Amino acid sequence: xxxxTQPDIHxxxxxxxxxxxxxxxxxxxxxYLFWYVQSPGQGLQLLLKYFSGDTLVQGIKGFEAEFxxxxxxxxxxxxxxxxxxxxxxxxxxxxxxxxxxIFGTGTRLKVLA
Amino acid sequence: DADVTQTPRNRITKTGKRIMLxxxxxxxxxxxxxxxQDPGLGLRLIYYSFDVKDINKGEIxxxxxxxxxxxxxxxxxxxxxxxxxxxxxxCATSDFGTGGTGxxxxxEGSRLTVL
Numbered sequence: 001x002x003x004x005t006q007p008d009i010h011x012x013x014x015x016x017x018x019x020x021x022x023x024x025x026x027x028x029x030x031x032y033l034f035w036y037v038q039s040p041g042q043g044l045q046l047l048l049k050y051f052s053g054d055t056l057v058q059g060i061k062g063f064e065a066e067f068x069x070x071x072x073x074x075x076x077x078x079x080x081x082x083x084x085x086x087x088x089x090x091x092x093x094x095x096x097x098x099x100x101x102i103f104g105t106g107t108r109l110k111v112l113a
Numbered sequence: 114d115a116d117v118t119q120t121p122r123n124r125i126t127k128t129g130k131r132i133m134l135x136x137x138x139x140x141x142x143x144x145x146x147x148x149x150q151d152p153g154l155g156l157r158l159i160y161y162s163f164d165v166k167d168i169n170k171g172e173i174x175x176x177x178x179x180x181x182x183x184x185x186x187x188x189x190x191x192x193x194x195x196x197x198x199x200x201x202x203x204c205a206t207s208d209f210g211t212g213g214t215g216x217x218x219x220x221e222g223s224r225l226t227v228l
Binding site: 009032034036042043044045046049051090092094100101103104105106 | 117146153154155156157158203205207209215216217219220221222
């Protein structure tokens with residue numbers, strides 16, 4: 001079955017600290033992987049995506065993610081978190097030619113000043 | 114102006130009322146989606162459409178219907194709203210099928226409360 005797991009519901013980090021948000025997926029074919037961010041009261045904005053090539057992808061706002069096929073993971077990282085990064089983050093998986101995007105349940109990030 | 118526009122942004126209604134949420138897009142994408150977001154459940158697909166004549170149910174379509182009036186417009190209806198349909202609803206488009214890599218473009222959401 002196709003699925004996306006984000007094991008951390010809430011994460012709290014101090015401003016300036018590094019961040020890693022976990023995402024594991026189950027998908028039968030070559031996955032297209034996405035990270036979206038949702039700020040309070042806003043829609044979802046794409047941070048980055050992987051569909052082929054270099055397994056380390058760079059996104060907006062200083063985020064990056066690494067696709068590890070052997071671990072079925074696509075973890076999101078940022079070396080130094082800013083207070084404005086406080087939001088909810090969603091990992092999603094899809095595939096070429098498919099209508100279906102499967103979303104994880106989200107990780108809510110809190111940033112301490 | 115936003116590329117994907119949802120109206121209304123907020124709506125409070127009563128049980129049994131008919132509600133329509135509207136979505137319009139200027140991105141020129143053929144694929145449009147309606148998702149529902151509930152705390153702790155992520156986003157769940159209600160309906161999706163690949164073009165005006167191609168409409169499909171998603172994983173939680175019961176109690177909902179849709180209309181694709183034009184390539185740019187995709188409406189979601191609740192024929193008889195019930196309290197457990199209280200949620201945040203998102204419309205999205207996808208550039209799959211137009212040479213893109215499948216990114217979803219979201220509207221800002223419509224918060225619906227059913228009393």
